Amino acid sequence: MKETFKDSGAAVRAAPGPPAPAALAAKVRTLAPSMTRSMQRVAEAVAGDPAGCAALTVTGLAERTGTSEATVVRTSRLLGYPGYRDLRIALAALATQQATGRAPAVTADIAVDDALPDVVAKLAQEEQQCLADTAAGLDLTQLEAAVGALAAARRIDVYGIGASNLVGQDLVQKLLRIGLIAHAHSDPHLAVTNAVQMRAGDVAIAITHSGRTTDVIEPLRVAFDRGATTIAITGRPDGGIASYADHVLTTSTARESELRPAAMSSRTSQLLVVDCLFVGVAQRTYETAAPALSASYEALAHRHSPRTPHR
Known part of the structure; x- marks a missing residue:
C-alpha cells in the first residue's frame, strides 16, 4: 500500500x-x-x-x-x-x-453568425494555440517518469468518461500495437473492479479535464492504494485527481464558449499528451515495439487485400 x-x-x-x-x-x-x-x-x-x-x-x-x-x-x-x-x-x-x-494573439470566440471560412480560421488558430500552450506547460520530468513507468508496465489500465474516454481508447490502441497489455474503461463499476486487481508494476492512467470526475478519480484511487503507478492527464492539476496521481501531466484548453465546450477543446491537448507518451514508450521499447508495429501493419494489409475465393 x-x-x-x-x-x-x-x-x-x-x-x-x-x-x-x-x-x-x-x-x-x-x-x-x-x-x-x-x-x-x-x-x-x-x-x-x-x-x-x-x-x-x-x-x-x-x-x-x-x-x-x-x-x-x-x-x-x-x-x-x-x-x-x-x-x-x-x-x-x-x-x-x-x-x-x-507570442500569438488570442483569437475571438466563434459566433453563431460567423461565416464558415471564419470558423475554420478561428478553430485552426485555437487548436494551434492550445497545442503550443500544452507543450510549453508540460512538465518534462513528470512526462519522462510516466514514460518510464509505461515502458516497464506489466499491465496498463486507462480511465475516462465521455470525450476523455475516446482519448483513452486512442492511447490503448497505440499501446496494443507495440505489444503492451492495455485496457480502456468507460464503465465506472468495471473500472473499479479492474483497479482492485492492480498491483506494483502496473500503471493506471486517469484522463479528466476537470480533475474532479468522481467516476475517474475512484478507480485511480483504488489502483493507487493497490500499489500501481498512477498518472493523471488533466487540465486542473489542483483538482481531486492529483491526490492519487504519482505523475500529473497538465493540459491546456482553448477558451470555452457556447459553440466550443470544454470537452471539445480539451481533447486536442489530451491527444498531444497521449501521443507524447506513446512515442516515448515506443522509443524506450524499440527492440520489441518495432517488430510489433510491423506485424500489425502486415496483418491489417493482409486483411484488406483481395482474397482468393475458396474452392
Missing part, C-alpha cells in the same frame, strides 16, 4: 519549475475557474497586459486590480512562481515575445 501525503488536496510531488513565459496565459485559463474572484482579477490583468503589469510593483498591481498585496502574492504562487518578483520577470519576457510577434 502507498502512503499519501496531502497538501491542499494534492499529493506532494517534486515541485515543477515556474512555467515558461509563453505558458502563462494558458496557466491563467486553466486555473482561473478554481480561483477566488479577487485572484481572477489579478490573473486576468497579468495575462491581458503583461507589459503594463511587469512595470508595476506588488502594491501597484494590487491597486490596479482592486485587491491586496497578499492576493497578488497568492496568485503568483498559484500560477507557479515562487513570488511576485518571479512573475514580473516572466511578464517582461512574455511582453518581449509579444512585441516581436513570437
Whole structure:
C-alpha cells in the first residue's frame, strides 16, 4: 500500500519549475475557474497586459486590480512562481515575445453568425494555440517518469468518461500495437473492479479535464492504494485527481464558449499528451515495439487485400 501525503488536496510531488513565459496565459485559463474572484482579477490583468503589469510593483498591481498585496502574492504562487518578483520577470519576457510577434494573439470566440471560412480560421488558430500552450506547460520530468513507468508496465489500465474516454481508447490502441497489455474503461463499476486487481508494476492512467470526475478519480484511487503507478492527464492539476496521481501531466484548453465546450477543446491537448507518451514508450521499447508495429501493419494489409475465393 502507498502512503499519501496531502497538501491542499494534492499529493506532494517534486515541485515543477515556474512555467515558461509563453505558458502563462494558458496557466491563467486553466486555473482561473478554481480561483477566488479577487485572484481572477489579478490573473486576468497579468495575462491581458503583461507589459503594463511587469512595470508595476506588488502594491501597484494590487491597486490596479482592486485587491491586496497578499492576493497578488497568492496568485503568483498559484500560477507557479515562487513570488511576485518571479512573475514580473516572466511578464517582461512574455511582453518581449509579444512585441516581436513570437507570442500569438488570442483569437475571438466563434459566433453563431460567423461565416464558415471564419470558423475554420478561428478553430485552426485555437487548436494551434492550445497545442503550443500544452507543450510549453508540460512538465518534462513528470512526462519522462510516466514514460518510464509505461515502458516497464506489466499491465496498463486507462480511465475516462465521455470525450476523455475516446482519448483513452486512442492511447490503448497505440499501446496494443507495440505489444503492451492495455485496457480502456468507460464503465465506472468495471473500472473499479479492474483497479482492485492492480498491483506494483502496473500503471493506471486517469484522463479528466476537470480533475474532479468522481467516476475517474475512484478507480485511480483504488489502483493507487493497490500499489500501481498512477498518472493523471488533466487540465486542473489542483483538482481531486492529483491526490492519487504519482505523475500529473497538465493540459491546456482553448477558451470555452457556447459553440466550443470544454470537452471539445480539451481533447486536442489530451491527444498531444497521449501521443507524447506513446512515442516515448515506443522509443524506450524499440527492440520489441518495432517488430510489433510491423506485424500489425502486415496483418491489417493482409486483411484488406483481395482474397482468393475458396474452392
